[in-house]
Amino acid sequence: MPPNLRSKKVLTREELLAHQQAIRAGPVNTSGLPALPTELLLEIISYFPTIRVPATSARNVEVFPGIYLQRTKVLRTLSQTCKSLRGMFLPLSWERIEPCASDRVGNNRRSSTRAGIPRLWEKVLATDLVRQLEIVTIRNPSLASYVKVVNVILTTFSSDTVVPELARCLALLPNLHTFQILGTSTPGGAALSTFQAKTYPTVRTLVLPSSALAIAKSFPHITRLYSLSTPDRMIIPKVLLEWCTDLEEFHGFEKMEYWMRIDQWLPMIYHIVDKLTKIQVMILDVSNATLTVDVIKPLARLPALHRIELITHCNRLGHQSLKVSEITDAAKDVLRRPLSPDKDPVDRVFVLRFMDGVETMAIPPDTDGTPPNARARCPCEYCRDD
Incomplete structure (x- = not known):
């Protein structure tokens, strides 16, 4: 049986409302960091590395290093600092869901592993993906409207539970416009087939490995499509x-x-x-x-x-x-x-x-000239x- 990656801690609606009211009730901080112009704060944040869209240059990246976790950690910390910063940084901190990086890459990355034994970072990424999706769809659904970009690395680790959960949650993100599946391996067709029952009309940019191009059918209104390798001719x-x-x-x-x-x-x-x-x-x-x-x-x-x-x-x-x-x-x-x-x-x-x-x-x-004749x-x- 695959491991249960979902968190067991769920706030009740009353606890969530009480927490939000406590934050709003505090005094507004008008000195220090919150006093800086919004443009300057955004400029500072822009120096943190992010996964590019499209991330076609990372087609051979197995997993991203931990430096790509810094931006999200800083934004979420700032959003909990005071009321003044929360209004700016909370939407930014949930604008991107990208469980693609691990602090443990250097110690646990291997070119090959024994058959059937996943690398540690594979479990870390799968658990982090399920955790973030749970936060924006179950624990605090008001965050779902902030999510615009989802970057994921999917492996065979618990793919029979992780991929269906991903397919389900993407449909609950009303402002999602970019979806990227990165990494050097993808789950089998049986796991990816869960996308076929869904449609994601808001997505405009789609980046996929050629082995996952079949799910493009669920994204009928994309305007930019990137295949990370040459697709099958059929x-x-x-x-x-x-x-x-x-x-x-x-x-x-x-x-x-x-x-x-x-x-x-x-x-x-x-x-x-x-x-x-x-x-x-x-x-x-x-x-x-x-x-x-x-x-x-x-x-x-x-x-x-x-x-x-x-x-x-x-x-x-x-x-x-x-x-x-x-x-x-x-x-x-x-x-x-x-x-x-x-x-x-x-x-x-x-x-x-x-x-x-x-x-x-x-x-x-x-x-001067005439347009080509229509065939x-x-x-x-x-x-x-x-």
Whole structure:
């Protein structure tokens, strides 16, 4: 039987109200730290390290070090100092739930363990996750509205109880806009399947390992999707063409097969253009054998596209292949398309990413010309009108 990670201490409603009234009844402190301007206090807090959103640079991080616990500890301590500081720091202290770090990383982290024996930090993270979720949903539900970001590292430790509890509690956070599953391992599909019965309409940014992309179906209104590794080719059409059609940018899909035929009709790139009409950013990888100039040209029909990034895998001063030059020219031509009369002008940007640097170029739109002719809609199941 998996261990019970839920705390046994629960305040009654009367005890909770009495505690809150006692805090409000105290005198307002107008000297010392509370007398500092709000902007200065926020500036001080900003120097504490936080887990980035998106944390794609941490895709190989097994568990974060204890330094990432400092910000939350300081904020929650300050929120209990006096009435003046509580109003500012209490919402900030619960803005992020991120049981991703452990003070015991240095002593207990191992590259491998005996089969079936979890590392100590795995239990620490699982227990901390359940504890924080319990606080904002059971002990003090008024805190749930403060939570905007949830960053978690999920392991196989008690995953059959921890993951369902996470799936349940996320639905109780009304202002949640970012959800990240980090780390180098994830629970099996049986545990993650508990997300399928839930929907999280407020989430706009989703960061997942490729092994967990199936839960993207429960986040129908995300605008930014990050896969920490290349997804399986069979799930890409479902994610991009069925589940997440409000996307404005998607990362980690640079190795997709653009010419893979969907439903025996047109290739993948044409379905992307038809279904993802809100796309603003496209990231392309020149090492993808299926990336050609013919893939770039249809992007001109994306009305909101204003940024194209090309990953080159070469040095800035090195020789650029003919393929890179041709794709670069084609991408710039796409960004030069005339402005739509019914939309506000947006700066068009082309980015070349080298192994040793980045070049960014502003691309002005053409002032004379006609928009590309609209192609007839594809009649396959992905592009057929509902």
